[in-house]
Amino acid sequence: MLRIYEVVLAMVGDAAGIAEQIERRDSDLARQLRRAMHSVALNTAEGAGNTAGHKRQRYQTALGSAREVLACVQVAQAMRYIGNVHPKVLDRMDHVIATLGRLVYRRAP
Numbered sequence: 001m002l003r004i005y006e007v008v009l010a011m012v013g014d015a016a017g018i019a020e021q022i023e024r025r026d027s028d029l030a031r032q033l034r035r036a037m038h039s040v041a042l043n044t045a046e047g048a049g050n051t052a053g054h055k056r057q058r059y060q061t062a063l064g065s066a067r068e069v070l071a072c073v074q075v076a077q078a079m080r081y082i083g084n085v086h087p088k089v090l091d092r093m094d095h096v097i098a099t100l101g102r103l104v105y106r107r108a109p
Contacts, residue, residue: 002048004099005041008062011096012037014089015069018082022072025081033072039065040096047103056104063100069093 015037023030040062047058070093076082 002044004096004103005044005048007092007099008041008044008066008096011066011069011089011092012041014092015073018073018076018085018089021082022076026076026079029072029076029079029081033069033076036065036068036072040069044100059100059103063097063104066093066097066100070097 015033019030019033019037022033043058043062043065047055047062050058070090073082073085073090073093077085
C-alpha cells in the first residue's frame with residue numbers, strides 16, 4: 001500500500017471531527033464532506049491495486065475528492081459554522097493533495 005494511504009486515513013480522522021461540528025449547522029455540507037472523505041480513502045486504496053490508466057483514474061478521483069474535502073472545510077469557515085482549523089490538519093490536507101497530484105500528473109516513463 002502507498003505510504004500516503006496512512007496520511008489519507010489520518011486526514012479522514014481529522015475531517016470526521018470537523019464534519020461533526022458542521023453537522024450542527026448544516027447537515028448537507030457535513031454529508032458532502034463525509035462523502036468526499038470516503039472517496040479519497042477508497043479511491044486511493046483502489047488506485048494502489050490497479051495498473052496504468054486505471055491507477056491514474058482512481059488517483060485523479062481521489063485528488064478531486066481531497067480538494068473537495070478542503071473546500072468543504074473552507075466553506076464551513078466562511079459560513080462561520082466552524083472556527084479556525086488547526087494548521088497541522090490543513091497541512092495534512094495539503095500534503096495529501098500534493099502527493100495525489102504528483103501521482104496523477106507525473107510523466108509516464
